[in-house]
Every structure is written in structure tokens, then in C-alpha cells.
Amino acid sequence: MAKNKNDGLNRRDFLTKATATGVGTAALTSASGQTSAQETDIHWDLTADFVSIGAGVSGLAGGISALEHGASVILVDENTDIGGHGMISGGNVHLGGGHSIQRKHGIEDSADKIYDDWIRPDHPLARYNDRDLVRVFADENLSTFNWLVDNGVDFDDEQVIGPQMASTIPRQVRVRPWPNRDERYIYVPTRGGDGLVRALEKKVRDGGGTILLRHRMTEIIRETPNSGRVLGITVDAGDKTLNIRATKGVLIATGGHSNNVNLRRVFDARLTEEYFVSGDPYSRKSGDGEIAAMALGASLWGTSAQTNEAERCLRKAGTIGGEFCESSLHWHPDSPIFDEKVRASGLTNINWANLILVTQDGVRFYDETANDYDFMAAALASRGEPNKRNGGGPIWAIFDADAVARQGWNPTPPNVDPNGYFFSADTIPELASKIENPHQPKPMPGDVLENSVTRFNSFVDTGIDADFGKPQPMYKIQTPPFYAAWSTPTIHDSYTGLRINTSSQVINMHGEVIEGLYAAGECQGGFNQHGLGRSIVFGRIAGRHATANT
Ligand SMILES: Cc1cc2nc3c(=O)[nH]c(=O)nc-3n(C[C@H](O)[C@H](O)[C@H](O)COP(=O)(O)OP(=O)(O)OC[C@H]3O[C@@H](n4cnc5c(N)ncnc54)[C@H](O)[C@@H]3O)c2cc1C
Structure with missing residues (x-):
């Protein structure tokens, strides 16, 4: 050596x-x-x-x-x-085995139960697992929970979340946010992950x-x-x-x-x-x-x-209008990385009835309210672009001033990023022409986007989405200004x-x-x-x- x-x-x-x-x-x-x-x-x-x-x-x-x-x-x-990622995580820790918080809530658990759950042949998160790794994981759950407590991790004992993933009983316990958080180091204010990693x-x-x-x-x-x-x-x-x-x-x-x-x-x-x-x-x-x-x-x-295709490999964008918006992240504008890197908190609490989702070519591709793997597959499907034979390209959310009012959004910075991830215009063709983004190789055709909006509006009149079966209520996209917000799926x-x-x-x-x-x-x-x-x-x-x- x-x-x-x-x-x-x-x-x-x-x-x-x-x-x-x-x-x-x-x-x-x-x-x-x-x-x-x-x-x-x-x-x-x-x-x-x-x-x-x-x-x-x-x-x-x-x-x-x-x-x-x-x-x-x-x-x-x-x-x-x-x-x-632990810093910006929700701080929900999936450990069981019969620890004190489970016992407090009357949940009986054991290493063997964990093992059985995580080798289940009927669950896609369990059936592919290496049994040796699951066995040692199961055997170490309880001692690891106690070890975290001994090392200063402050768990919220008011709840045990679940059953989640392949677990058949509640196991997930949440870490409380780090006390006396320094404002400069708040990344995602609603999250408790900092309580875990700071401890x-x-x-x-x-x-x-x-x-x-x-x-x-x-x-x-x-x-x-x-x-x-x-x-x-x-x-x-x-x-x-x-x-x-x-x-x-x-x-x-x-x-x-x-x-x-x-x-x-x-x-x-x-x-x-x-x-x-x-x-x-x-x-x-x-x-x-x-x-x-x-x-x-x-x-x-x-x-x-x-x-x-089980769990969270891919996710629908649940927050839109910025490059780094994701369903569970809401970036704090005071965080040290906000101005330089994050740039937008995003528009949240989306009611998907309020908008349509289109490809980089301005074409609707699926029922916007869906969030399954068929939706994901449609979003990630190439449309045969000569230079883009893999991957689906950017997905844009298209909506109007009425939708903004219904949602109570304020579509201005720092909520949105007008530098490539959020656009507005008084007409649909103008909106399409404004969309410029590093991942959008050519401008969105204005006539295609206008056709998509017009056709969708006709479905609102008939009450039936003849293309993708989007459930009611649906709202017309008709009142300027019109908006396009980055809404591309994310990898988890x-x-x-x-x-x-x-x-x-x-x-x-x-x-x-x-x-x-x-x-x-x-x-x-x-x-x-x-x-x-x-x-x-x-x-x-x-x-x-x-x-x-x-
Ligand atoms: C928004 C969000 C919410 C989440 N919420 C939860 C939750 O509630 N519950 C849950 O169980 N999980 C959650 N997760 C997942 C969880 O945070 C991660 O699974 C976990 O942090 C993974 O731990 P890790 O040590 O593998 O990686 P990380 O915690 O991400 O640590 C990896 C570290 O390696 C560093 N690194 C990478 N390359 C190099 C290099 N070449 N040299 C030096 N350093 C390098 C990185 O900078 C990073 O600090 C969440 C994740 C995200 C993104």
C-alpha cells in the first residue's frame, strides 16, 4: 500500500x-x-x-x-x-421498527414488518429490491431512529405519516425546523429538512x-x-x-x-x-x-x-413560471442563492382547470389535470423534431388574466422569471413569438398555439374535451394579457x-x-x-x- x-x-x-x-x-x-x-x-x-x-x-x-x-x-x-438535498427536503424521515413516536400513536412495528413490506412482490418499490440490503435496513431502523434522537434531531411527535411507499403502516416522522433559523440561510421556508442536517x-x-x-x-x-x-x-x-x-x-x-x-x-x-x-x-x-x-x-x-415508474423518478411541475420550480419547492427570496441562482419562487397552488399545457410547438398533448405516468410519457415524448429525437422539450402552461384572478397570483418577479421562463402578451400569436428559452430550439408557431387555444375554448362551450377528456370545469383562455409559464416535468x-x-x-x-x-x-x-x-x-x-x- x-x-x-x-x-x-x-x-x-x-x-x-x-x-x-x-x-x-x-x-x-x-x-x-x-x-x-x-x-x-x-x-x-x-x-x-x-x-x-x-x-x-x-x-x-x-x-x-x-x-x-x-x-x-x-x-x-x-x-x-x-x-x-436534505437541507431543502421536507424532513420526513422514513424509519420505523416500533420507535417511540409510533408507539405513542399506537402503531405496532418491527424489523420483520419492515422487511416484509420492502420485499413485497406486489409493489413496484419493493419487488426489485436486493433482499440483503432490505434486511439490514430493516434491522437498523429502530437503532437509527434512536441514534438520530441521541444526536440532537428533534422529531415532531404529534404525527406519524403513512402508510407511504411500500410500507403498509405509518412510519414517516417529521423533523422540526432548525430553531433560530438564520434568515440568510432559509432556502425553502416551509421545510424541516434543515432541522435534520443542521443537527x-x-x-x-x-x-x-x-x-x-x-x-x-x-x-x-x-x-x-x-x-x-x-x-x-x-x-x-x-x-x-x-x-x-x-x-x-x-x-x-x-x-x-x-x-x-x-x-x-x-x-x-x-x-x-x-x-x-x-x-x-x-x-x-x-x-x-x-x-x-x-x-x-x-x-x-x-x-x-x-x-x-413507481414513486418519484419523474414529477409533473407543480409550481410554474421559473426554471427551478417544482411541486414541493417554494424558494425564499431572502435565501443566499435566490438572486444569483433561483431567480423565481414560482406560481403555486395550481388549479389545472385554469390553464392548458402545450409542447414547444404549441400543441396540447394530454389532460392537464392528470398526474400519472401516461401524462409523464406524453410530456416526455419526442415529436420527431429533426434535432430533437429524444425528450419532449419544454412544456408551457398557457393561461389568461381571468385565470390569474381566479388563482390570486401575482405574475411578476420574484414570483416568476421573465428571463426565459415566463412571458406575457396581449395576443396569443404575440405570446408564442416571445417565448425564448435555451431549451426551445425554435420559436413556437403562433398559428399553432392559437389553434390549440381556439379548439380548447370550443370544448369549454360544448362541455367536452374531445381530445383528452379533461374534466369540467374548464375555463376559456380569452382575456388578455395572456401568459406562458415554464411547466416542464422534473426529475426527482x-x-x-x-x-x-x-x-x-x-x-x-x-x-x-x-x-x-x-x-x-x-x-x-x-x-x-x-x-x-x-x-x-x-x-x-x-x-x-x-x-x-x-
Ligand atoms: C425538494 C425535495 C424534498 C425532499 N423531501 C424529502 C422528504 O421529506 N423525505 C425524504 O425522505 N426525502 C426527501 N427528499 C429526498 C432526500 O432529500 C434525499 O434523498 C437525500 O438528501 C439523499 O441524501 P444523499 O446523502 O444521498 O444526498 P444529498 O443529501 O443530496 O447530499 C449529497 C451531497 O454531495 C455533494 N456532492 C455531489 N458531488 C460532489 C463532489 N464531486 N464533490 C463533493 N461533494 C459533492 C452535494 O453538494 C451534496 O451536498 C427530498 C428531496 C428534494 C429535492
């Missing part, structure tokens, strides 16, 4: 790096599986027992767990703040862990690509590049792959550039961890989970990723452990469960196994 120059040990070792981009100066696994080692003299800038790539939910859990076992810990995160952050910092923000992992360093331990990582810290040594383990906790268009299209070729990821622009599901691990021969696992969770074993160790294509490499959260595969619960459980396991081998 390589020795640390800073320890005064021999540094002339054959070391290899695998890059997050798949391209780098160091030796990589080639497409044929052949490798070329390169003699590299690694200078370690920093050393810790346990290093997490990502200071989101699973990274923080892993960090605390490692600290508890006496390890030194470094968490790196490319973002300007900790938390990842975990405090525990890491109080425990002596180091969190390095604006540090992006670019490489995972291993003795050779095909063998030996993972030794550490390389990070890009803006003005410098650092090598960080991990003597006991590196945790990949990068939060999934959905922001990487090439990687997400491995699973669903329709997911072209126009689909933003729920959670943008707070933090990225970069795919960096998966790509760097795959360059070391890591396997993916349970990839069907990404496309089995990553449901597949790296293959891990029950100790969260990353497994290669031969079914073997890659020593020193762990993965948890949305970048792990094999367990089709939304969100925080599994991220915390497997992050906690990783930190413990790397530092205490249990």
Missing part, C-alpha cells in the same frame, strides 16, 4: 487515480477492462481516518458514526453549505470533524485500478488541488446521478437536457461518485428501479447507483469488495426507497464499518 510522504514513509508507489469525469492524467480502466498503472508520487495535503465525499444526509451520518468510533473525519462538499452538522463539528465546503472530489485514489485499497481522494478547491488521504475508508455520499445528463440517460434515454432536477440549484446530484467508482470497476445495482430521486453489500462497501463487477470504498444514499443501488431513511441508515453503517469493522 502507498505510504504517506507526510509520515516520512516511502512515497514511490504505484498509485492510480480514477476521475469523476472519466478523463484524467492518471491511469484509468479502459473500455476493454485493461489498465495501465502510472507511477505517481502522491503528496497528501490532509489525512483522516474517514473521508466522506459529500456533506449531505448520508455523508453527515457516516461522519458522526465514524467519530463515535474514535476516528478522525473529513467531509468534503462542493457546495457552499452542508446538507445536500447532524453540529454533531460532526462538535465531535471534531472537519467539513470542507467548496471542495469538489475529482478523483478517487486507489493502489491500482483493479486491486488494492482505496487510499484517498483528490479535490478541486478552486484555487488549489488537494490530495486527502483516508486511512480507513472513503464514503461516496454524492447524492445520486440525476444532474449528469449522460449518466441519467443510461437509465432513461428520454431524460435530455431540458429536465431540471428537483433540488436544483441548491446542490447537484452530480454522478461524480458513481463515475469515479465505476472507473475502479465498481458495479451498478438494481438499475430497473430507476425506470420502473436517483433510485439506482453503486452496488454495495450490507456493510455499505462498494462491490465490483466480479462481486468483490473494493477495499476502503463505501457508498450510501442516492448514489447506491439495490434499494428503491425514497429519501432520507435509507440514506441515514447506510451512511451510518459505512462510518461504523470503516472505522470499527462492525
Whole structure:
């Protein structure tokens, strides 16, 4: 194994790096599986027992767990703040097993019940799961809930939500918002996710862990690509590049792959550039961890989970008029990322009877009130554009001044983003001509949009939507000004990723452990469960196994 120059040990070792981009100066696994080692003299800038790539939910859990076992810990995160998607999440944690809040509400639960629910052959979220991962998840639920409480996470004990997902009984418990929230750090004011990640952050910092923000992992360093331990990582810290040594383990906790268009299209070729990821622009599901691990021969696992059309892989836009509007996000204009990145809070509480949805060509494509996978398939269907054979392009909501009045909307900034995501005009053809957006390759034809509106208005007269069966009441689009608001579906969770074993160790294509490499959260595969619960459980396991081998 390589020795640390800073320890005064021999540094002339054959070391290899695998890059997050798949391209780098160091030796990589080639497409044929052949490798070329390169003699590299690694200078370690920093050393810790346990290093997490990502200071989101699973990274923080892993960090605390490692600290508890006496390890030194470094968490790196490319973002300007900790938390990842956990920060802007609802803070609803799916953990059961018979914990105190379930008992308070008379709900009987056990590890075996969790296991049975999450391997159910009759549920698409359960039938594809790796039974070994579900078993350890089930067995660790109760202890993980208690561990969170011990680590300062404040759960609202007034309710247990559910049954949800594949669970047959209520299990989801909500974390209270972080007390004394600093106004500058409010991202989504209605959310409690900050209560979870701020509590975990405090525990890491109080425990002596180091969190390095604006540090992006670019490489995972291993003795050779095909063998030996993972030794550490390389990070890009803006003005410098650092090598960080991990003597006991590196945790990949990068939060999934959905922001990487090439990687997400491995699973669903329709997911072209126009689909933003729920959670943008707070933090990225970069795919960096998966790509760097795959360059070391890591396997993916349970990839069907990404496309089995269960739960939340894809979502109808439930908030419209801004690039980063999504059904559950309402960005706070005081948040530090609002002006530079978010730009619009969006128009909310949509009554879909008030508008029509059209493609980039101005054509209606489905009953606007629907929210099923047939709706999603219609929205994501290519219309045969010569330069756009995959993906459905932007979807625009078209409505009028009467709809705005009925909804009580104020269609001005910062509620909407007139810079490419919201337009208004006094006539429908003029509205079409104004729509300019990076994902709209050519202007919307005014005559087509006008025909769509006229035809829809005729359905209001007859009371029957002859094209898509939109239920009544329907409202005519007739009173200027007319509006077009960005309403393109969004991508939500990553449901597949790296293959891990029950100790969260990353497994290669031969079914073997890659020593020193762990993965948890949305970048792990094999367990089709939304969100925080599994991220915390497997992050906690990783930190413990790397530092205490249990
Ligand atoms: C709007 C919204 C609401 C949600 N609500 C809920 C909910 O109520 N309940 C629930 O269970 N789940 C919810 N979720 C999902 C939940 O937040 C995620 O599943 C969870 O945060 C995933 O944890 P993670 O550790 O895998 O990733 P994250 O928490 O996203 O953390 C990943 C971290 O890795 C960092 N990173 C990425 N690439 C690199 C790199 N190369 N170098 C360094 N750092 C990197 C990112 O910046 C990020 O901080 C919600 C998600 C969203 C978007």
C-alpha cells in the first residue's frame, strides 16, 4: 500500500487515480477492462481516518458514526453549505421498527414488518429490491431512529405519516425546523429538512470533524485500478488541488446521478437536457461518485428501479413560471442563492382547470389535470423534431388574466422569471413569438398555439374535451394579457447507483469488495426507497464499518 510522504514513509508507489469525469492524467480502466498503472508520487495535503465525499444526509451520518468510533473525519462538499438535498427536503424521515413516536400513536412495528413490506412482490418499490440490503435496513431502523434522537434531531411527535411507499403502516416522522433559523440561510421556508442536517452538522463539528465546503472530489485514489485499497481522494478547491488521504475508508455520499445528463440517460434515454432536477440549484446530484467508482470497476445495482415508474423518478411541475420550480419547492427570496441562482419562487397552488399545457410547438398533448405516468410519457415524448429525437422539450402552461384572478397570483418577479421562463402578451400569436428559452430550439408557431387555444375554448362551450377528456370545469383562455409559464416535468430521486453489500462497501463487477470504498444514499443501488431513511441508515453503517469493522 502507498505510504504517506507526510509520515516520512516511502512515497514511490504505484498509485492510480480514477476521475469523476472519466478523463484524467492518471491511469484509468479502459473500455476493454485493461489498465495501465502510472507511477505517481502522491503528496497528501490532509489525512483522516474517514473521508466522506459529500456533506449531505448520508455523508453527515457516516461522519458522526465514524467519530463515535474514535476516528478522525473529513467531509468534503462542493457546495457552499452542508446538507445536500436534505437541507431543502421536507424532513420526513422514513424509519420505523416500533420507535417511540409510533408507539405513542399506537402503531405496532418491527424489523420483520419492515422487511416484509420492502420485499413485497406486489409493489413496484419493493419487488426489485436486493433482499440483503432490505434486511439490514430493516434491522437498523429502530437503532437509527434512536441514534438520530441521541444526536440532537428533534422529531415532531404529534404525527406519524403513512402508510407511504411500500410500507403498509405509518412510519414517516417529521423533523422540526432548525430553531433560530438564520434568515440568510432559509432556502425553502416551509421545510424541516434543515432541522435534520443542521443537527447532524453540529454533531460532526462538535465531535471534531472537519467539513470542507467548496471542495469538489475529482478523483478517487486507489493502489491500482483493479486491486488494492482505496487510499484517498483528490479535490478541486478552486484555487488549489488537494490530495486527502483516508486511512480507513472513503464514503461516496454524492447524492445520486440525476444532474449528469449522460449518466441519467443510461437509465432513461428520454431524460435530455431540458429536465431540471428537483433540488436544483441548491446542490447537484452530480454522478461524480458513481463515475469515479465505476472507473475502479465498481458495479451498478438494481438499475430497473430507476425506470420502473413507481414513486418519484419523474414529477409533473407543480409550481410554474421559473426554471427551478417544482411541486414541493417554494424558494425564499431572502435565501443566499435566490438572486444569483433561483431567480423565481414560482406560481403555486395550481388549479389545472385554469390553464392548458402545450409542447414547444404549441400543441396540447394530454389532460392537464392528470398526474400519472401516461401524462409523464406524453410530456416526455419526442415529436420527431429533426434535432430533437429524444425528450419532449419544454412544456408551457398557457393561461389568461381571468385565470390569474381566479388563482390570486401575482405574475411578476420574484414570483416568476421573465428571463426565459415566463412571458406575457396581449395576443396569443404575440405570446408564442416571445417565448425564448435555451431549451426551445425554435420559436413556437403562433398559428399553432392559437389553434390549440381556439379548439380548447370550443370544448369549454360544448362541455367536452374531445381530445383528452379533461374534466369540467374548464375555463376559456380569452382575456388578455395572456401568459406562458415554464411547466416542464422534473426529475426527482436517483433510485439506482453503486452496488454495495450490507456493510455499505462498494462491490465490483466480479462481486468483490473494493477495499476502503463505501457508498450510501442516492448514489447506491439495490434499494428503491425514497429519501432520507435509507440514506441515514447506510451512511451510518459505512462510518461504523470503516472505522470499527462492525
Ligand atoms: C425538494 C425535495 C424534498 C425532499 N423531501 C424529502 C422528504 O421529506 N423525505 C425524504 O425522505 N426525502 C426527501 N427528499 C429526498 C432526500 O432529500 C434525499 O434523498 C437525500 O438528501 C439523499 O441524501 P444523499 O446523502 O444521498 O444526498 P444529498 O443529501 O443530496 O447530499 C449529497 C451531497 O454531495 C455533494 N456532492 C455531489 N458531488 C460532489 C463532489 N464531486 N464533490 C463533493 N461533494 C459533492 C452535494 O453538494 C451534496 O451536498 C427530498 C428531496 C428534494 C429535492
